[in-house]
Every structure is written in structure tokens, then in C-alpha cells.
Amino acid sequence: MARKGTLIRSLTVLAAGAALLAAALYWIPELRGGSPDRTRITVIIKSQTQSMEFWEVLSDGVEVAAREFDVDVDIVGPDRETQIERQIELVEQALRDKPDAVVMAATDYNRLVPYAERVDAAGIPVLTVDSALNSDVTRSFIATDNMEAGRKVGMKMAELAGDRPRSKIAIISFVRGTSSQIDRELGVRAVLEDDERFEIVGTYYSDGDEEKAYETTKQLLLKHTDLTGIVGLNEPSSVGAGRAIKELGAVGRITLVGFDSSIDEVKLLEEGVMQATVVQRPFNMGYLGVKTAVEVLRGVKVPKRIDTGSVVITKDNIYEEENQKLLFPFVER
Incomplete structure (x- = not known):
């Protein structure tokens, strides 16, 4: 019995030592693959x-x-x-x-x-x-040079307005206080506020949430029956606005110019719900x-500043090879 007890104690000590060794080895980066x-x-x-x-x-x-x-x-x-x-x-x-x-x-x-x-x-x-x-x-x-990208949004909205004498525009932004949001809105306003055809009824924040953008746009369309255009400043804001335009039967009456690219935004372009989107990289x-x-x-x-660029995508140029690469970047994993 004494020999058996000694063996058990030895095995216990060995097990404890092994556990300590394993723990120590875990914290050695080379042995964790690092x-x-x-x-x-x-x-x-x-x-x-x-x-x-x-x-x-x-x-x-x-x-x-x-x-x-x-x-x-x-x-x-x-x-x-x-x-x-x-x-x-x-x-x-x-x-x-x-x-x-x-x-x-x-x-x-x-x-x-x-x-x-x-x-x-x-x-x-x-x-x-x-x-x-x-x-x-x-x-x-x-x-992205977000100020310049915002200007592209504004210029596309101005182009799509054509000869319309007066247009009321709403901006659906995302998270208040981010530099990208601030610069995009400044770019949009720099173009549209200098054009007497346009009146910006306000900027509304989705907090980067598609559902909130959808509900906000619905309320805007019901309140401002003379609204003619909506600018979405990021992906959820644009997609949410597009959903509301579709649901309320406002396709063709409301010009939607968005920002970013996603499968949902491509569908909105193909369906004619969204007329253009500014795509980043x-x-x-x-x-x-x-x-x-x-x-x-x-x-x-x-360089202190590296501009990764942006491109205006419409239904007319969506299938061009370079734009397809932007919309559907392929990564080999």
C-alpha cells in the first residue's frame, strides 16, 4: 500500500508539472504559431x-x-x-x-x-x-477624399434634376460627428446650396442603421409630399432610403443618389430605385x-494623406469591367 501511495503521489506531481509546463509553453509565442x-x-x-x-x-x-x-x-x-x-x-x-x-x-x-x-x-x-x-x-x-466624394454626389443630383425649376432634397446621413460624415455632407451642400434650383430640407441621421434610415425616409416622404430627391451618405442610409421609396411607390418621383456599394445597392440601381451611387475603395x-x-x-x-479615390456608378456603367471590380472585389482566401 505504501508503494502504491508513493506511485499515486508521483503521478500527481508529474501531472501538475505537465500542466504548469503546458501553461508556460502557451505563453511562448513561437510555440503558439507566432x-x-x-x-x-x-x-x-x-x-x-x-x-x-x-x-x-x-x-x-x-x-x-x-x-x-x-x-x-x-x-x-x-x-x-x-x-x-x-x-x-x-x-x-x-x-x-x-x-x-x-x-x-x-x-x-x-x-x-x-x-x-x-x-x-x-x-x-x-x-x-x-x-x-x-x-x-x-x-x-x-x-476617400470625402469632401470631393460629397461634391460628386451633389453634382450627380444636379445633373439628374435636369430642367426641373425647383427641387427639395433631404440628406440621410449616418453617425453624427465622424469626419467622413462631416466632409461628405459639406461636399454635397457646397454644390447644391450654390444652385438656386435646390432646397435642402434637412440632414437626418440613421446612426449607420438600415432600419432607422428606412423609417426616417418613410416619415420624410409622408411629411414632405413635394420632396424630389434624397442623398444617402453611406451604405445603410442609402439602402434604407431605397426600401422606403419602393414601399411607398415613389420610384420615378424621388431621385436617390447614394454612397458605397453592396449587393442591395446594386439591386436598387438595376431596379431604377437608385439612380447613382458613389463607390469607395x-x-x-x-x-x-x-x-x-x-x-x-x-x-x-x-505621405500624411493618401486618397484612395471614388467613382460614380450608375445603371449605365455598372457592368463596365473596372466598375465590376469595385463592386465585387474578389479575394482568394
């Missing part, structure tokens, strides 16, 4: 919901660049674009994790600034994609965000 020498980049996007194709495509660009430049990336983000506090928490977590660089799309132009500055002060370069920060802390801002944003971060870490001088 390496302490590999570059680590945290990418903080505005929303991880799968209902927004924009962020999925941007994430595809991030992943492709990570493979090409042999770096580890961690893509994180709140569930919704309105969850600014959650994004702040993710920036603070990045500060604790100490990656080599942080690439972020700011949910708020001002509120994220002190947190991004703390990351920079810790020696971690900060870059922004899609939406900027009200600070010089970022090494590079990679995005989110894949390029994600790819260049990682590529530029790698260059910063290598000591390369990078």
Missing part, C-alpha cells in the same frame, strides 16, 4: 457587423496585406458604429497589448483623440483609415493601412 520578432498590428474598425459589406471588404484588404508583408494583424471593432465608448475601450486595450502599430477608423472625430495620443506617446505609431482624428498624431490618413484602404504601417515601422517617410 513569434516575438513578427510585427503585430492592431486594426480597429468602426463595426464588425456582417451586415455592412464595407467593413468586410476593408478587412479583406487588411488580411491580404498581412500575408504579403508577413505580419500578424488583429482586427477588432464594436458591433455598431455608434458604440464610441466600446471603440475607446479597444484603443485602451491596444495600449495594454502594445502592438507595433495601430491602424484605426475613428468612430468620432474628437472623442478618440486623447486615447490615440496616449498610444502614440507610448511609442506605438497610429494611422487612420476611412475616418480621421482631429489631431496631428496620425502618421498617415488613408481614405475599402479594400485599398485596408491594404494600404497595413502596408503604410509597415513602412512607418521600417523608417520610411510616408
